[in-house]
Amino acid sequence: MKTTAPLMTNQIDIDQLTPLEAAVELARLAEEIARHDRAYYQSDAPSISDADYDALRQRNAAIEAAFPELVRADSPTRRVGATPAEGFGKIRHARPMLSLDNAFTDADVEEFAGRVRRFLGLADGETVALVAEPKIDGLSISLRYEKGRFVQGATRGDGTEGEDVTANLRTINDLPRQLSGPVPDVLEVRGEVYMLRADFLAMNEARKTQGDKTLFANPRNAAAGSLRQLDPDITASRPLSLFCYALGEVSEPIADTHWDFLARLRSWGFKVNDRVRLCGGVDDALAFYHAIGEERALLPYDIDGVVYKVNRFDWQERLGQVSRSPRWATAHKFPAEQVQTLLHEIAISVGRTGALTPYAILEPVTVGGVVVSRATLHNEDEIVRKDIRAGDTVIIQRAGDVIPQIVAVVEAKRPAEARPFVPPEICPVCGSHAVKPEGEAIRRCTGGLTCDAQRVERLIHFASRGAFDIEGLGEKNVEFLFRTGRIRGPADIFRLEGQEEQSLLPLRTQPGWGAKSTQKLFEAIRARRVISLERFILALGIRQVGEATARLLARHYLSLDAWRDAMLAAAQNREGDAWLQLTAIDQIGPAVATDIADFFLEEHNRQAVADLARQLERIEDFVPTAKAASPVSGKTVVFTGTLTGMSRDEAKARAQELGAKVAGSVSAKTDYVVAGQDAGSKLTKARDLGVAILSEEEWLSLIGR
Numbered sequence: 001m002k003t004t005a006p007l008m009t010n011q012i013d014i015d016q017l018t019p020l021e022a023a024v025e026l027a028r029l030a031e032e033i034a035r036h037d038r039a040y041y042q043s044d045a046p047s048i049s050d051a052d053y054d055a056l057r058q059r060n061a062a063i064e065a066a067f068p069e070l071v072r073a074d075s076p077t078r079r080v081g082a083t084p085a086e087g088f089g090k091i092r093h094a095r096p097m098l099s100l101d102n103a104f105t106d107a108d109v110e111e112f113a114g115r116v117r118r119f120l121g122l123a124d125g126e127t128v129a130l131v132a133e134p135k136i137d138g139l140s141i142s143l144r145y146e147k148g149r150f151v152q153g154a155t156r157g158d159g160t161e162g163e164d165v166t167a168n169l170r171t172i173n174d175l176p177r178q179l180s181g182p183v184p185d186v187l188e189v190r191g192e193v194y195m196l197r198a199d200f201l202a203m204n205e206a207r208k209t210q211g212d213k214t215l216f217a218n219p220r221n222a223a224a225g226s227l228r229q230l231d232p233d234i235t236a237s238r239p240l241s242l243f244c245y246a247l248g249e250v251s252e253p254i255a256d257t258h259w260d261f262l263a264r265l266r267s268w269g270f271k272v273n274d275r276v277r278l279c280g281g282v283d284d285a286l287a288f289y290h291a292i293g294e295e296r297a298l299l300p301y302d303i304d305g306v307v308y309k310v311n312r313f314d315w316q317e318r319l320g321q322v323s324r325s326p327r328w329a330t331a332h333k334f335p336a337e338q339v340q341t342l343l344h345e346i347a348i349s350v351g352r353t354g355a356l357t358p359y360a361i362l363e364p365v366t367v368g369g370v371v372v373s374r375a376t377l378h379n380e381d382e383i384v385r386k387d388i389r390a391g392d393t394v395i396i397q398r399a400g401d402v403i404p405q406i407v408a409v410v411e412a413k414r415p416a417e418a419r420p421f422v423p424p425e426i427c428p429v430c431g432s433h434a435v436k437p438e439g440e441a442i443r444r445c446t447g448g449l450t451c452d453a454q455r456v457e458r459l460i461h462f463a464s465r466g467a468f469d470i471e472g473l474g475e476k477n478v479e480f481l482f483r484t485g486r487i488r489g490p491a492d493i494f495r496l497e498g499q500e501e502q503s504l505l506p507l508r509t510q511p512g513w514g515a516k517s518t519q520k521l522f523e524a525i526r527a528r529r530v531i532s533l534e535r536f537i538l539a540l541g542i543r544q545v546g547e548a549t550a551r552l553l554a555r556h557y558l559s560l561d562a563w564r565d566a567m568l569a570a571a572q573n574r575e576g577d578a579w580l581q582l583t584a585i586d587q588i589g590p591a592v593a594t595d596i597a598d599f600f601l602e603e604h605n606r607q608a609v610a611d612l613a614r615q616l617e618r619i620e621d622f623v624p625t626a627k628a629a630s631p632v633s634g635k636t637v638v639f640t641g642t643l644t645g646m647s648r649d650e651a652k653a654r655a656q657e658l659g660a661k662v663a664g665s666v667s668a669k670t671d672y673v674v675a676g677q678d679a680g681s682k683l684t685k686a687r688d689l690g691v692a693i694l695s696e697e698e699w700l701s702l703i704g705r
Ligand code: IVH
Pocket: 098, 099, 100, 133, 134, 135, 136, 137, 138, 139, 140, 192, 245, 246, 307, 326, 329, 331
């Protein structure tokens, strides 16, 4: 083997890297390692020595451990030994593949059960049966059967669209290719591909003896790496297993309960975990969790918690989902592994909204199978509360898989000279004042868009998937375009193509920017000159305005002009109508409203919005997607009093699904007030304002229930 690539010249000590430099280097490493992997796996022609290759991977892993928030979707650590994803076709899931909300304590689980009861409006005596299942630590997949025959399988991907791994799945012994007995014409089953611990150890052992350079870090990585191989023969040689546990699309009802559904899965020939248990209620479910927690190390496969699912399917359906997780299930995670290490220094990073986030630089230590050398410290109050000081020995853990956290300080080991943390009053990136308003947890840089950290982070957010979703404009490229002065603000992205034509050093002549990829980028940008209002709002990066809030705003104000005018009016008078209307939107409280208003008070933000809008061809007004034709879509509804047929939460959720706007208070803009029993002042106000008042029954018949 010979080395062809000059390796890591000018390598900066990881402790000295700024987040920006780290992001750039991670991007470079991902690309470089992928290139060597391709040479090795696809062309069977290694382009680099083993030692150099290992050094690249180690450097990548160390930077990722130091900057866990920068771990890339295409990170080499997530793709151990596997070929890159670009070779797989894409499959749109007929029903989205949801993820699960997490519970960490018994109390969290009780709360989950309480939420379910409240949502369903259950009487005290009524029990909610739950199915408890081991949470298998593998990767989830969707399997499609037509007339009982396995026709297609996909990874979860982003939940909406996954990778076509049909050929690879066919190589797994546990997967039935033909189902036995009568089966619905269309049946989509979801499950987890995993690797038995013994198989994993044997496989790694064999790789070691064969002199293979990539050992897998754990069974989960091994399963993921093995399934996502472009060559199904490689997958076939890997010992993969499969459990099935959920339903996707189905052409006819197959059971009334999850428990019966699992029994049907078994009868058709699917592998269902034999530890699943039907529990009469929360106490039963928690007992299962604690018992299996004790046995965990003895199980033949890794589990990272227990999943609880409401047994009745009709209840599951009524409960529905919030953003990307079902209300009818939750994952009760096992506590994370904890270890002690030395905290060398408390450093500060600056994010998209100017938030100064302290983080700890640690003596590297292995926790949960990964070497960690940094940990988030969240905010100053947290540091003060836990009295964390440079020089302390601290207990750390990795929460929910990735981000390392400091749990506590070991005070007995504190050196005499350790001094309490003093927060910075100056932004470490731009030197502007950094202030922390009374009562707030977060210190912020006042530099706004003059602070480069904020500009780049905002641009990255702007082009990201949920926002403008500009393909080819990921972190690395945004950073490059920013650093070379081509883009300073969002609107510049849309001027890029024109400027490039006149540039003396056009992009396509820069390393890593071929004429073809540049052309593709311009096309991707052009395609986004038409954008939906909700994406536009989200892309602005206003503090606390995430996907759900952006959608609420779009749904209420419908067009950019209406929204912008209203926000400006709300910003200028925090007691006026516009403000009251904004804060009356269900789920938008005064704190979010204040952030939106503050954004519009800044002249440079208003200019940026106007500048961007000018660059676009069209900002599409919000069209309620759920049921555009629903009789209540676009209407503003207020619920008051006690409803008998369903809880208030369920009523609101249903109304929103049908495209209605749910408000918390009555105004002249309210279309309907739905009055339950003992309705009070809102009903009176509705009468005064002449707003249409509906009884619960009238409401149900209006929405066709
Ligand atoms: S149910 C809508 N059941 O956990 C419900 N998931 O954190 C879909 N998982 O993406 C998931 N064991 O990869 C379910 N018995 C089980 C599971 C399980 C493992 C994984 C699955 C899912 C993730 C959510």
